[in-house]
Amino acid sequence: MKCKAAIAREDVAEFGWSEVELDEPRADEILVRIAGVGLCHTDLIARDQFIPVGSPAVLGHEGAGEVVKVGSAVTKVGPGDRVALSFRSCGACRSCADHMPSYCQHFGGLNMSGARPDGSKAVRLDGQPISSNFFGQSSFAEYALAYESNVVRIDDDEVPLELLGPLGCGIQTGAGGVMRSLACPAGSSLLVVGGGSVGLAAVMGGAVQRCGTIIVVEPHAARRDLALELGATHAIDPIGNDVAAAVRDILPDGVDYAFDTTGRPDSFAAVLASLAVRGHFGMVSAQAADTTITLDVNSFILAGHHVQGIIEGDSDPDVFIPELIAHYKAGRFPYDRLVTTYPLADINRAIEDQHAGRCIKAVLIPDHGKGAAHD
Template sequence: MNTTAYYPVTAAVTRGRGAPFTLEAARIRAPRADEVLVRIVATGMCHTDMIVRDQYYPVPLPAVLGHEGAGVVEAIGPQVKGLQVGDHVVLSYGHCGHCLSCGGGHTAYCQEFFARNFSGADPQGESALSDESGQRLNDHFFAQSSFASLALARENNAVKVSPKAPLELLGPLGCGIQTGAGAVINSLKVTPGSSFAAFGGGAVGLSAVLAARVAGATTIIAVDVVPSRLALALELGATHAVNSKDVDPVAAIREITAGGVNFALESTGRPAVLRQAVDALASRGALGVVGAPALGVTAEFDVNDLLLGGKSIRGIVEGDSVPQKFIPELVELYLQGRFPFDRLVKFYSFKDINQAAEDSEKGLTLKPVIRIHN
């Protein structure tokens, strides 16, 4: 006899490749083991949600996406030790917690990363969500599926945050903002007095601009083709803005820095922009790559330029962040007024989730956040 308890939930369901999100009544099972059930207050919308909806990444459909959730703990499994009902939490990516990468403090490179974030199921291959007819909805997207009024996460990816911070704002810290800021602080380790260039002025790129200022970089260059994004970058701490539609960004950066930039971040996922970022590096400069194109996309660079210049290129997942440590640090920086990522956010109601997606894809909104519960 099945004695599992279920909770009613409203979820935004992705039923087909490129299809709009549909709000549906569904149900979600109670938490087990080290799981926590979270009442989602708001969740950010990220580029990855759209590329999965469009099946650039092969997550099985129908699915409930969403991976920047923030909310209040509603119920806990019997093995949960550090969280209680009523705690404010930000949900981040899934990781196993016991492989070599996780054990070494590199949870973003968990050996089970793809399975725990993109498989559409828990580690046992099961879904926690089902629709009104009892049919499975693929879930556990980034170990949360937070385009829903309730979401299941594990204790290790539900990060307790200060109740002093506005919870509806904090969801994007779980992925996009964490990625940009972490790439600067954790991965590239941008140093005081150095130069930094952000290739791409979306939410990730501008988060990197904010973090470069926190890290003490004295020349901070934003590169994009949208004038409003470049203007905002200057307000957020960039010292220079380069419109790559109007000028050669490599030449412009070399002129600004008298030879090349010490650190750069590529967040567009465009191979041509990646090549520009490599070319714009100074001798022994370092480039971080966070932009995600479709699977199989390749890029090229001048091997001798890389070799003789001592340049380095490295891929970065989730800003090399350990969420339990890094997200509270970003919250504290925000509360101190030193990391105003709220300037990137525009709020939408749950019923307007498709408008949020459209505005994001058109570049009208940097970081949509979907309000689900008030």
């Protein structure tokens, strides 16, 4: 079929907007009409080839929509089902068997290779194959091909379909980092560095966990204010302030748990200086710049600190996404307050606004039928 898609090209800072040809679904594939797709930092570092997906490419990995057609081997969903799309996993390795699919031994090949496992590409531009299958979806388009391992059927129709996509990556990363990876217990203290969508999802996750103290570090005043509305008890502006000293003014013994979304070495240092004895430090952000972390081994050992890398909030999407939806419906997880919607064709404006702090989480809405051709 033909549809419109945002195209990432090598050495071009902005996405293009073009008609492409999308393959018919193979036996194991699911054709989804995209209702909305979140804009994530991972898409941008893939556009810039820090993740070597190959260029040109159709990216996008926080899609949601309605199933149009399924291959002959698909039994999990059928035409008309509402689905949120997440990362792809093999379902057979030890991590997948342990319900930890974000650590699938084949994660890189299934999600970041720019092709199917057999090397074929599902999208053509001007008759030539281009990189596709990003996170098993490539959902910066009107339609996408997905798989049973990365579609989550959403039977509840009360949540707007276009808002479900961010649950598949950024929101589940932040919330899952606190609720699953760190598993912060009630009454514990939590430091969240970064007040973007991942960080604010972590704040809401801390509130769901009933953390006693939640401190957010964020330079944008509006985001600090929103964090306080979403459950943070304290907010620190890192500009011109000693973050560790500010944290210890609040909690002299330091924080039990810390969650960094920035990937910045100066943030790592501040977090480590803020941790209580036996404190836990989780980090999630992948960056193109130097992210080397320096540890004072003696201090690290004597304090019994734990440092943990986290992918996708240690989430099993089939379990965790419905859990987040239940919290949302109960008013405990108002992630929609982070969202600003844009037409998918305005992806470059959405990126600019997100970088400038004018929005927190951009969700891109395909404009089906206007300026697009379909077979």
